[in-house]
Amino acid sequence: MKSRILGIMGVLELILLSLLLLSWENKLLQVGGVRSVTLPESLLFVSTLDGSLHAISKQTGDIKWTLREDPVIQVPNYLEEPGFLPDPNDGSLYVLGGKHKEGLMKLPFTIPELVQSSPCRSSDGMLYTGKKHDVWFVVDPETGEKQTSLTTSSSESICPNTPLLYIGRTEYMVTMFDTKIQELRWNATYNDYSAHPYDEKQNYKMAHLVSSGDGLVVTVDRESGDVLWTQNYGSPVVGVYLYYEESLRHAPHLSLAMETLRFLTFSSAKDQTEAHSTLKWSYQFVTEQARTQTQLM
Numbered sequence: 001m002k003s004r005i006l007g008i009m010g011v012l013e014l015i016l017l018s019l020l021l022l023s024w025e026n027k028l029l030q031v032g033g034v035r036s037v038t039l040p041e042s043l044l045f046v047s048t049l050d051g052s053l054h055a056i057s058k059q060t061g062d063i064k065w066t067l068r069e070d071p072v073i074q075v076p077n078y079l080e081e082p083g084f085l086p087d088p089n090d091g092s093l094y095v096l097g098g099k100h101k102e103g104l105m106k107l108p109f110t111i112p113e114l115v116q117s118s119p120c121r122s123s124d125g126m127l128y129t130g131k132k133h134d135v136w137f138v139v140d141p142e143t144g145e146k147q148t149s150l151t152t153s154s155s156e157s158i159c160p161n162t163p164l165l166y167i168g169r170t171e172y173m174v175t176m177f178d179t180k181i182q183e184l185r186w187n188a189t190y191n192d193y194s195a196h197p198y199d200e201k202q203n204y205k206m207a208h209l210v211s212s213g214d215g216l217v218v219t220v221d222r223e224s225g226d227v228l229w230t231q232n233y234g235s236p237v238v239g240v241y242l243y244y245e246e247s248l249r250h251a252p253h254l255s256l257a258m259e260t261l262r263f264l265t266f267s268s269a270k271d272q273t274e275a276h277s278t279l280k281w282s283y284q285f286v287t288e289q290a291r292t293q294t295q296l297m
Contacts, residue, residue, distance in 0.1 A: 114174050139166075
């Protein structure tokens with residue numbers, strides 16, 4: 001009788017062990033002895049101007065957790081003419097008030113491109129210097145808690161109990177020195193997450209309309225234009241990302257003026273149903289115009 005009881009207990013232990021291993025198999029991938037994470041398809045990442053990276057639900061836009069870092073753009077508080085204005089979406093540069101008062105003009109290079117080609121000198125006597133600093137954030141995908149940071153100067157060993165998420169971020173720093181007046185003209189810091197371009201083969205079903213003046217995001221179905229959800233993240237959104245094949249990948253988003261997006265979403269109709277119909281038509285019109293311009297080019 002005693003040996004039979006021990007045999008039954010042994011079988012139960014094997015069953016429990018098998019269930020435990022099956023549970024962990026669904027969460028972990030073993031590649032070359034290194035554990036990696038497969039995030040659920042319902043997760044998106046939203047980068048905002050204030051330096052926050054929100055992990056959100058794709059279905060509702062609700063924030064699961066937030067990783068807080070330095071602001072995307074850091075520039076001097078004062079602006080002299082001609083002055084330089086960076087675009088936080090991609091680091092593009094604009095000049096305001098040129099030699100002949102041309103108004104606002106886009107320069108043919110971005111901050112990352114300036115850093116890559118520095119040190120360099122422009123035809124008007126401006127000296128450019130720059131540097132970049134890369135870092136990997138090692139994050140718990142369930143809670144957003146940062147475990148450690150990996151850089152060229154530090155790489156701590158960790159023994160995680162759960163899979164980890166690796167998010168790359170690059171800091172670009174550029175300065176402009178005017179040889180004509182022998183003074184530092186301008187300096188800026190631009191932070192950008194490492195992400196692959198969006199691939200149409202992924203057939204991503206959603207598009208995100210974001211406000212350039214606040215944190216409003218309106219998510220629509222790419223085919224029908226129907227509104228799926230709206231959220232406000234408190235700071236202008238500069239990037240939306242998927243997590244695909246263990247790295248971030250850009251998701252389609254369109255930046256609109258704050259007043260325009262609010263008008264399309266809330267103020268252009270008497271009830272929500274009519275508002276969604278108006279936004280649906282407007283989104284389709286924008287996408288059709290974009291296709292037409294691409295064909296003409």
